Amino acid sequence: MAAIEIRALRKAFDGADVLKGVDLTIEDGEFISLVGPSGCGKSTLLRIISGLEPQSSGEIWIDGASADGVRPSARNLAMVFQSYALYPHLSVFDNIAVPLRMKRLSALERAPLVGWLMPGRRRAERVIREDVERVAEQLEISPLLQRKPGQLSGGQRQRVAVGRAIVRQPRAFLFDEPLSNLDAKLRVHMRAEIAQLHRQLKTTFIYVTHDQAEAMTMSGRIAVMIDGELIQVGTPTAIYEDPRDIRVAEFIGTPKINTFPGRVRSDGRLEVLGHVLHAATPAPVGECRACIRPERIELGASGILSGTVVHLENLGSEAFVHIGSAGMNAPAVARVNDPSQLPAIGAPVGYGFAPEAVRAFDAGGKRIATTIASRVERPREMAVV
Amino acid sequence: MTSRARTLLWSATRHFLLLAGALVMLTPFIWMLSTASKPQTEIFSSDLHLIPYHFALWDNLRTAFAKADLWRYLLNGLIVTISIFGLQLLVALPAAYALAKLRFLGRDGLFALVVFCILIPPQATAIPVFLLLHKLGVLDSYAALVLPFTISVFGIFLMRQFFKTVPDDLIDAARMDGISEFGIVWRVMLPTAIPAVTAFGIFSVVAHWNDYFWPLIVLNSEHLQTPPLAVAQFRNNEAGTNYGPLMAAAMVIIAPLVIAFLFAQRRFIEGITLTGIK
Amino acid sequence: MSDAAATLQGVAAVPGVRARLFARPRPAGRSAAAYALAAPAFVLMLMMLIGPLGGVIALSFTDYQLGAPSFAWIGLSNYGEMFADRVFWISLKNTLTYVAIVVPGAVALGLGVALLVQSGSGLRSWYRTVYFLPVMATLIAMAIVWEFMLHPQFGLVNGLLRAAGLQGHSWLQDRGTALYSLCVIGIWQATGFNMVLFLAGLVSIPKHLYDASEIDGAESAWSRFRLVTWPMLGPVTLFVVTISAIRSFQVFDTVQVLTKGGPSKSSEVLIYTMYTEGFEFFRSGYGAAVTVVFLGFVLLLTLLKSALGSREVHYA
Numbered sequence: 001m002a003a004i005e006i007r008a009l010r011k012a013f014d015g016a017d018v019l020k021g022v023d024l025t026i027e028d029g030e031f032i033s034l035v036g037p038s039g040c041g042k043s044t045l046l047r048i049i050s051g052l053e054p055q056s057s058g059e060i061w062i063d064g065a066s067a068d069g070v071r072p073s074a075r076n077l078a079m080v081f082q083s084y085a086l087y088p089h090l091s092v093f094d095n096i097a098v099p100l101r102m103k104r105l106s107a108l109e110r111a112p113l114v115g116w117l118m119p120g121r122r123r124a125e126r127v128i129r130e131d132v133e134r135v136a137e138q139l140e141i142s143p144l145l146q147r148k149p150g151q152l153s154g155g156q157r158q159r160v161a162v163g164r165a166i167v168r169q170p171r172a173f174l175f176d177e178p179l180s181n182l183d184a185k186l187r188v189h190m191r192a193e194i195a196q197l198h199r200q201l202k203t204t205f206i207y208v209t210h211d212q213a214e215a216m217t218m219s220g221r222i223a224v225m226i227d228g229e230l231i232q233v234g235t236p237t238a239i240y241e242d243p244r245d246i247r248v249a250e251f252i253g254t255p256k257i258n259t260f261p262g263r264v265r266s267d268g269r270l271e272v273l274g275h276v277l278h279a280a281t282p283a284p285v286g287e288c289r290a291c292i293r294p295e296r297i298e299l300g301a302s303g304i305l306s307g308t309v310v311h312l313e314n315l316g317s318e319a320f321v322h323i324g325s326a327g328m329n330a331p332a333v334a335r336v337n338d339p340s341q342l343p344a345i346g347a348p349v350g351y352g353f354a355p356e357a358v359r360a361f362d363a364g365g366k367r368i369a370t371t372i373a374s375r376v377e378r379p380r381e382m383a384v385v
Numbered sequence: 386m387t388s389r390a391r392t393l394l395w396s397a398t399r400h401f402l403l404l405a406g407a408l409v410m411l412t413p414f415i416w417m418l419s420t421a422s423k424p425q426t427e428i429f430s431s432d433l434h435l436i437p438y439h440f441a442l443w444d445n446l447r448t449a450f451a452k453a454d455l456w457r458y459l460l461n462g463l464i465v466t467i468s469i470f471g472l473q474l475l476v477a478l479p480a481a482y483a484l485a486k487l488r489f490l491g492r493d494g495l496f497a498l499v500v501f502c503i504l505i506p507p508q509a510t511a512i513p514v515f516l517l518l519h520k521l522g523v524l525d526s527y528a529a530l531v532l533p534f535t536i537s538v539f540g541i542f543l544m545r546q547f548f549k550t551v552p553d554d555l556i557d558a559a560r561m562d563g564i565s566e567f568g569i570v571w572r573v574m575l576p577t578a579i580p581a582v583t584a585f586g587i588f589s590v591v592a593h594w595n596d597y598f599w600p601l602i603v604l605n606s607e608h609l610q611t612p613p614l615a616v617a618q619f620r621n622n623e624a625g626t627n628y629g630p631l632m633a634a635a636m637v638i639i640a641p642l643v644i645a646f647l648f649a650q651r652r653f654i655e656g657i658t659l660t661g662i663k
Numbered sequence: 664m665s666d667a668a669a670t671l672q673g674v675a676a677v678p679g680v681r682a683r684l685f686a687r688p689r690p691a692g693r694s695a696a697a698y699a700l701a702a703p704a705f706v707l708m709l710m711m712l713i714g715p716l717g718g719v720i721a722l723s724f725t726d727y728q729l730g731a732p733s734f735a736w737i738g739l740s741n742y743g744e745m746f747a748d749r750v751f752w753i754s755l756k757n758t759l760t761y762v763a764i765v766v767p768g769a770v771a772l773g774l775g776v777a778l779l780v781q782s783g784s785g786l787r788s789w790y791r792t793v794y795f796l797p798v799m800a801t802l803i804a805m806a807i808v809w810e811f812m813l814h815p816q817f818g819l820v821n822g823l824l825r826a827a828g829l830q831g832h833s834w835l836q837d838r839g840t841a842l843y844s845l846c847v848i849g850i851w852q853a854t855g856f857n858m859v860l861f862l863a864g865l866v867s868i869p870k871h872l873y874d875a876s877e878i879d880g881a882e883s884a885w886s887r888f889r890l891v892t893w894p895m896l897g898p899v900t901l902f903v904v905t906i907s908a909i910r911s912f913q914v915f916d917t918v919q920v921l922t923k924g925g926p927s928k929s930s931e932v933l934i935y936t937m938y939t940e941g942f943e944f945f946r947s948g949y950g951a952a953v954t955v956v957f958l959g960f961v962l963l964l965t966l967l968k969s970a971l972g973s974r975e976v977h978y979a
Contacts, residue, residue: 047874050878052874052877052878071877071882072877072878073877073878073879073880073881073882077878078878079874079875079878081871081874081875082871083869083871085869085871085872085874085875086875087872087875087876087890087891087894088894088895089894089895089897098876098879098880098890099878099879099880102879102880102881102886103880107883107886110886164875164879395782395783396783396785399779399782399783399785400783400785400786402779403776403779403780403786403790406772406776406794407790407793407794409851410793410794410796410797410851410854410855411793411796412812412819413797413805413808413809413812413851414796414800414808416808416811416812416819417805417808420811428817429816429817430817431816431817431822433819433822433823433826475703476703476704476707477704479700479701479703479704480700480701480703480704480705482700483696483697483698483700483701484701487693487694487696487697487700488693488694488697489693489694489697489698489701490694492697495701495705498708498713499708502708502712502713504961504962504965505712505716506909506912506913506957506958506961508913508915508934508937508954508957509715509716509719509954509957509958509961510711510712510715510716510718510719511937511941511942511954512715512718512719512722512937512941512947512950512951512954513714513715513718513719513722513951514711514715515941515942516718516729516947517710517715519729532711533711535707535711536704536707536708536710536711536712538708538712541704565696566693566696566697566700567696567699567700570700591799594801595801595802595803597802597803597915597916597919597920598915598916598934598938601919601942602938602942612801612804613801613802613803613804613916616801616803616804616807617803617807617919617920620807620810620920628811628817631807631811632808632811635804635805635807635808638801638803638804639800639801639804639805642799642800642801643796643799643800646792646795646796646799647792650788650791650792650795651788653795653799654791654792654795654859
């Protein structure tokens with residue numbers, strides 16, 4: 001069990017900054033996801049935590065002790081790789097046993113023929129065998145123990161990789177996009193299995209993924225990383241409902257959140273596409289963007305905005321209506337719960353949203369607070385005498 | 386020891402070991418250069434030194450060119466290697482295309498035959514081919530040097546493997562445009578296979594420029610000698626006396642390939658590796 | 664005449680259609696094209712490779728000599744003469760000794776150099792070039808340079824030895840050292856080639872395996888080598904050993920130019936024997952028999968490689 005602290009971590013490759021000062025505290029036993037688009041630096045961060053890569057500056061503290069100069073194997077962290085990284089020439093049993101043999105046997109005891117002559121070897125092997133078999137049973141791969149990785153399916157290989165991590169009884173598990181190589185159905189199944197595993201083991205899980213659905217469904221907390229910076233850390237609900245940065249709002253949630261160009265008026269009310277909203281903000285006058293989730297858009301003639309249906313996506317259980325409006329570069333997407341009531345393509349349609357659904361962001365992308373109001377209590381910017 | 390110091394120590398050790406080995410690898414070249422630059426008196430002295438006291442490289446080269454028609458022999462090498470490679474392409478490319486992209490009865494058998502032939506070492510067929518050329522009356526000629534090597538089963542194999550990666554659509558488009566199968570080989574397959582052809586070329590030119598065994602067997606006339614034969618002949622003639630010019634001659638002989646190699650190292654090494662890993 | 668044939672004839676009678684029919688061959692026409700394309704290669708293969716292969720085996724059962732008007736089938740007499748010939752056995756023993764020294768030497772050094780080069784990032788391509796240079800340079804020319812370097816009085820090697828206070832030797836002139844000197848030249852020349860093959864193998868090992876081994880506790884370079892590098896290099900190593908062995912069996916150039924098999928046959932090797940019998944004495948039948956023995960060894964090596972190679976196929 002480990003509480004892991006990351007302090008002011010920076011990393012540069014060939015002069016390019018990959019991590020630009022990351023601070024994060026990971027609680028003991030929690031399941032936290034590092035989420036972000038490709039190239040944001042999350043895998044680099046994971047490798048630095050594991051010790052495979054040194055940082056340019058900053059510190060990693062594991063369980064109250066600095067990890068500086070401590071080798072990966074000595075940090076007692078286990079890693080599950082995207083490509084599984086199973087030793088192709090070893091059986092499943094031997095693959096899982098490798099970390100145990102490395103730790104418990106001396107170099108001489110590990111030697112090919114001579115090692116078996118050493119007194120402690122046989123006893124150690126017996127304990128190793130018990131440990132490996134126990135883990136294999138837990139992951140339901142016992143019948144596969146004598147096979148080689150080349151003979152296993154993707155899902156089975158994944159489990160062996162997890163087994164090799166579990167058997168070490170590490171302080172924390174590091175997952176580097178472990179499900180990316182699996183097909184969609186298997187991925188959904190494995191998500192549940194990994195979440196279940198976390199409940200069983202109660203050990204810290206640090207999970208890196210570019211798939212925000214994985215992060216949302218599995219984690220206790222999500223850390224959103226974009227361009228080498230940690231933008232926001234919080235529970236899935238908080239990240240979804242209360243994004244602090246427009247990049248977080250746009251990254252989390254499928255389909256993407258709708259962004260309307262707008263501005264803050266002098267009386268504090270928000271104006272979107274020329275229509276004044278029942279939402280107000282204490283933020284200064286200027287350009288802003290109002291974001292509304294597809295499921296909060298309501299179609300109807302009474303809506304304050306209007307446009308034309310340019311595209312329909314009918315998924316059977318729900319549907320998405322793409323609406324093109326004047327003043328918008330991209331169509332707005334609205335979710336419709338009953339696909340049998342869809343408008344036709346090309347039909348004019350009105351749409352609107354409740355003021356509580358608005359998430360407003362200033363020109364720099366930072367979230368600005370909004371309240372429901374028809375009037376605003378706020379000093380006027382321009383004093384008209 | 387800190388991790389940084391450990392890395393530095395390893396880096397130093399690595400360079401030390403590799404440089405020592407590199408020195409061993411380069412010593413014959415350095416010594417060859419050194420001896421070729423020395424006059425007779427310095428060569429035949431027990432005082433061992435690298436830099437000559439009296440620079441005699443041009444003298445030695447002049448003597449070498451005077452004693453042996455080195456330009457002629459280099460030219461022979463050029464004629465022979467280029468002829469061989471050109472003919473190899475002419476024979477191998479169409480066959481490789483047929484094996485890779487066309488369906489015909491006996492295709493798999495032919496390919497199996499090609500793979501089998503790769504295993505045949507060149508020395509094994511020497512005697513019968515020699516007798517054949519003797520019967521044809523072409524011994525001691527350019528033809529004798531070139532003819533047996535026009536078939537390069539290795540080249541067929543290499544190009545077939547490469548051709549298989551060319552998309553079928555490209556070929557179908559060419560057919561729709563009215564290009565004949567023969568035309569497809571030269572106008573569609575060859576342009577896309579330049580890297581493989583380069584590798585093949587390097588492999589072929591190096592192997593045949595350096596070939597000593599076959600020219601030794603089939604040649605009698607001095608004016609037809611290829612570079613390896615030429616330098617061996619030179620040594621036999623000088624037999625222990627004129628080392629300066631001999632080393633100079635050796636220098637001239639290896640110069641073309643070595644210079645080409647230094648200019649295009651990456652290509653050379655890629656070529657040899659590619660052909661090596663089959 | 665069937666309706667279809669009649670129709671076809673009628674159609675083909677129209678000029679433009681006829682041209683179009685023959686310009687774009689349908690699949691049947693393509694087959695003919697394939698045969699045409701492959702024919703030259705096929706004919707040459709028969710003439711220069713397969714034919715001679717059969718020819719050399721057949722020849723070994725005759726007493727043919729070049730220029731003789733006729734020959735006779737003498738069964739296994741050539742082989743009998745060969746196995747009774749003391750020189751043949753010396754030649755075979757020398758060849759096997761040469762292979763037994765050069766192959767482990769060149770393979771181990773090639774692997775060692777490749778590992779060293781890959782283990783750091785400095786000067787990689789420079790080292791690669793330098794070690795590969797001996798492979799490129801014409802062997803005959805370099806052999807002559809070596810001959811001078813091994814010169815008893817004025818050679819570099821003896822000069823350095825004497826400077827170190829040790830004794831010089833007549834390396835190529837002494838029957839105790841001639842073969843081993845040739846071995847040194849052989850290793851010098853082959854190391855770079857093996858290095859390049861091993862480098863290709865090393866580069867193809869997935870990086871993640873090293874990461875995993877690091878996390879699993881393989882702390883020293885040696886344990887990483889044992890756990891990841893050596894097993895993953897298995898197929899490449901087998902290939903390199905086989906290729907080196909076959910090339911070593913073919914040793915000829917250095918022998919012919921430097922020692923001519925001497926002194927006292929101490930450096931006589933198989934291909935040199937075949938050369939002298941087949942092309943200096945022109946005893947084609949006997950030379951063919953020696954060739955067949957040579958072929959036997961090459962075949963053995965190839966079969967060994969196939970047998971060992973099919974056992975271990977690694978998946979990533």
